[in-house]
Amino acid sequence: MAEERVITCINCPMGCRMTVTLEDGKVVSVSGNTCKRGETYAHQECTTPVRMVTAVVPVEGSRLPCSVKTRQPIPKALIPACMKVLSETTLKKPVHAGDAVAVNVCGTGIDVIATRSVL
């Protein structure tokens, strides 16, 4: 089944509006991009979109929460599930930047790590 999607390239301020044609979930054509980077992005975004997730998590005995991030981008569809895991997480001191806060979050194989230390 053919499907057309219009997306904006995020790689530079041109913000090219690209029309992507998909067949059975596969990209068959991209138009509207000015350069090759747009095409690469269109493929990624229309087949396996990923995002970094950043948030804060409470730390026992600390007034201020600890900021965290996924070590790598995770599938976009898993963002709500990842946020849910984090909303149920509380850390214990000491937390060091780089420590895993949630291992293999939502089965992605990717850890959520602390981005600052709470000692």
Add this chain to the structure above:
Amino acid sequence: MRTKKELVIIGGGPAGLAAAIAAWEDGIRDMVVLEREHNPGGILRQCIHNGFGLHRFGEELTGPEYAQRDIDKALELGIPIACDTTVLSLSEDRVVSCVSQKEGYQEIEAGAVILAMGCRERPRGALGTPGTRCAGVYTAGTAQKFVNLEGFMPGKRVVILGSGDIGLIMARRMTLQGAKVLACVELMPFSSGLNRNIVQCLQDYNIPLYLSHTVTRIDGRERLTGVAVSEVGPDRKPIPGTEQYFECDTLLLSVGLIPENELSRTAHVHLSPVTSGAEVDDSLQTSIPGIFACGNVLHVHDLVDYVSEESFKAGHAAAAFVRGNLKVGRTVKVRDGKGVRGTVPQSIRLDAEDGVRLMFRPDAVYKNATVRVLCGEREIAKRRQMIFTPGEMAVIDLKKEIVKGLDADLTVEVG
């Protein structure tokens, strides 16, 4: 108490830290960084999203991670950072008055001063939106501080006025924390935010962006209850009959940043009406000898990487000043030409020893355009770029050989 220091740096954000590191590397030891918050790091501490440091470190870091690299470096070198210390005033002869709980009131006679106080957000008062003065109206940065540093949510149903990056980032942040963001409303026909943020912060969460719209009324007695939004015409005035109403408990303002220059004023530093920051030469020295400025207090940057780069330069120059080695001879002026606003630096020393990077913002969107630098009538540099937008600072570099040959004032233009 009155003491002396060779170098005083005001502000412990990325600008102040980078300047301190550079001066230390040049052998200055008798220095201090004064920071009014409890921790160094500046505004990056609350910018928990990633996207910082790609230019400088070749990887994308979150704000706290970027800041920590400089903090670690400063601590490792042994640079003294006095936190919880607010600078109250600065005089023309470089006396810094500050106050802290620990030390009380102090005056420091400084051999050189680096201004690195950052910027603040334009508050509601600067906008003149009619309506009641109820709770629930915050700048996007204040909301960012609540959510990311203190861990609490300022509201549940949110409208955002202005589509600057901080507003866009907060649209996503509040959504992920369970709030309903109803709309992002932008006065101009284009957003000043990055495309990446429009896609990943608004479109990903189906938050509508209303371009050429503005908030025309703010309702609520104690707490905000709703806002009226209208479309605006080319004159940016609301078009009657286009009003729509959003019931909400929170309005976030993301309508621009202004350099924080109260202290520069007390020292009678000459400020540019265009950038709202000091006017500086290529060594980042202001109109007052021995007072330097860098980072967002000088002009609002969108990339912290450039803040650090500029601030290293200021640190080196201040160190040279302390040693009596900073060359200041004749200068040529750098003026904004067609299509260009707020070029920094505003002057270049004829005996500058390095190349100079000119930074500016275009006054509108220009596609397939060229930026040119003229020395008198002579073209000395040009660069073509696919797009220039006011939301993104543009740069053009003048090579060392070119700087050596300057003989007239410069004009920067885009078209």
